[in-house]
Amino acid sequence: MRETIIETEAMSRFDSAVDEVVSADRGLSGFVLAYGQAGRGKSVAADRYHFMRGGAYVRVWQGWSQTAFLQRLLFEVRGKNTDMPRHTGNRCKEMIVQLLQDERKPLFIDEADRLKIDRIEDLRDIHEMTGAPVVLIGEEGIFGLLSERRRIWSRVAYEVEFGPISPSEVALYAMQGAGLDIPLALSSEIAQRTEGDFRLVRNMMLLLEKSAKASGSFTVDRAMLDAALSARTWRRK
Template identity: 45%
Template sequence: MKKGIFIETENVSRFESVMRQALDTERGRPGMVCVYSAAGLGKTLAAERHYAQHGGAYVRVWEDWSQQAFLQAIAFELTGSRPHGSDRCKWAICEALADNRRVIYVDEADRLNIKRIEDLRDIYVYTGVPIVLIGELGLPTMLSARARVDDRIPGEYRVEFTGISATDVMLYAQEAAGLDLSPEASAMVAKGTKGNFRRIHNVLLSLEQAALAADTVEVDADMVKRVRA
């Protein structure tokens, strides 16, 4: 299978639409963004792709990060330096964003102490830049514990990634492996993997081998049954 293939799934389309609104200072609605789902549904890939295209600061949370370590990680992404002291970090972040509006992406945000979320709220209030919180299904519940944070995430800026559809499976199989899955085969893969992108990838690897052995690019339901047996 080809590496680095990215398809614009229904999930990605919804995420991109929200980010366009959040970045549109004239017509968009200000607010923080919450992206959440069970593991393996592509939210991190979507956020990393958006970051690669638009820049900003992308940090992946470490367990038990202190306030200073967390803020230093963001400051380093924006300024290339790690100021000593939490207050200095916050001001360095805010100053870096004052004249250059950039997104802050925080992946695995559900691992953060709630006080670190408050630090992000402070930065958002001061700068108005979009802050994208990415995490698993418990993230919205965690954020709801602090009304002053929760109130800054508009309803339309809460993006839940759901299972990848049969149509997306068909497109990914074609783009990544050159396989033509029948509608029934695509539906079986989507259902059998519960729409989990990582599992879909593994199934397609098996289907690619089976199709190669059969000297075909056509994949029907029977072939899916054989590789899933």
């Protein structure tokens, strides 16, 4: 199976939202909130945008202090193969502001729901001083985090929900990733059984591809799907 990224409806909305805040004047820029359950393609969309169009991308680690977070953010904003900064958190923040004032770029903060609210406040300070857009990517719990501070929530310019992968997207992913032809009725069943989780869909495609190679037919039928469905538990009850 080939590694493949398909253009989902949510991904298109994400690209449009980030394009809007990146192209807006400094005073009209803001935060973008990309949210949804795990496995819905949020990180893939953010990583793809960052790779293709630039910016600074940070994936949050559990338990990061202010200093650790801002050191990592400074490292990514610099965008060079230099050593990890060892400055204090406040000095890192000052340097980030200076760099973004010289060259404004979007900041992608993945798994932002793992941050403490004070780190979101650090991002608000940076945004206020530079106009750099901030893209927060996380699961639904991020709403509870942001609701603690109205002054942050009011700066969210766009909300992009990443919902379950659709049956047509399942079929497209199967064709592009593994050359599998899956009828819409079976694609609908796959989407339902996996609860639209991209990772589970990928795992199912691996089983179906193996079965297709064994049988010599890459058109998925009822028997092939039943065998894949019986191979494991595809969702938690």
